Amino acid sequence: MRDFGKIIVGIREKKPLVYNITNLVVINISANALLSIGASPIMSFEKQEAADLVKISSALLINMGTPTQDTIETMIIAAKAANKIGIPIIFDPVGVGASSFRNDIANKILSEAKVDILKANASEVANLSGLKVQTKGVESCETIENITDITKNLAKELGCIVCTTGKTDVISDGNEVYLCENGHEALTKITGSGCMLGSIMGATAGVCGKDYLIAALCACLIMGISGEIAASKTNMLGSFQVEFFNALSIFEPETFNSARYKKL
Ligand SMILES: Nc1ncnc2c1ncn2[C@@H]1O[C@H](COP(=O)(O)OP(=O)(O)O)[C@@H](O)[C@H]1O
């Protein structure tokens, strides 16, 4: 089962600090997702402390879900500091394609910083790839053909790992491609599933050495399997969220026995 078990144990042992500059909708659930898996969260928007926070963190998560001029500046400062000391950056371009403001922000971040993992839903990945795909705010709303090739090509173009989420998650470094089939539809009915996945990717990337392809795949498996476990306990969406956190908190190396993924 590759090194997934080692990653989950590593998170519990190291308790990696994940510095989240994320959106206002998910700030609490993302912090709780990290705590549930055994990592440590810090959430901050203030540029004056960005460089100091990077110094003590194992990974940086940048999520542009509720962008403001100020937070974007903080993201750029933090990202440059992260590049300097070599901690991984996970970038979630939430809602790119919905407004030209968001498109400009995503392009600015990608041109001014070296992102290690770009994690986005299919509409966002398609838009970043230059396809004019209809987007419904922050949700993916079209089935995009050839998403595997689009993901691989974007990874090659950006020189980073790209993880496209959906019923099947596609993860590529531009050469290798993994497909992760774990997950549950209930994950699409609560806000913040994709955002929590980005934060969890911060935890996996923070303990995986430099193998960010496996870190991204591992986070997708953790998310998908935990979603499946939660859905097996309840069909109520409120309880689903509680069960999802419960599943994260008792996730063990053996839990990866339910992993459904393949390498193309
Ligand atoms: N139809 C689906 N069935 C099962 N799991 C899904 C489905 N759609 C998305 N997921 C899972 O939900 C999580 C969030 O993905 P997604 O909804 O694409 O992101 P976002 O919330 O950013 O739009 C991922 O772990 C993904 O695998």
Ligand SMILES: Cc1ncsc1CCOP(=O)(O)O
């Ligand atoms: C609803 C909403 N609006 C701005 S950010 C956000 C949360 C999006 O979270 P996710 O893309 O993970 O569902």
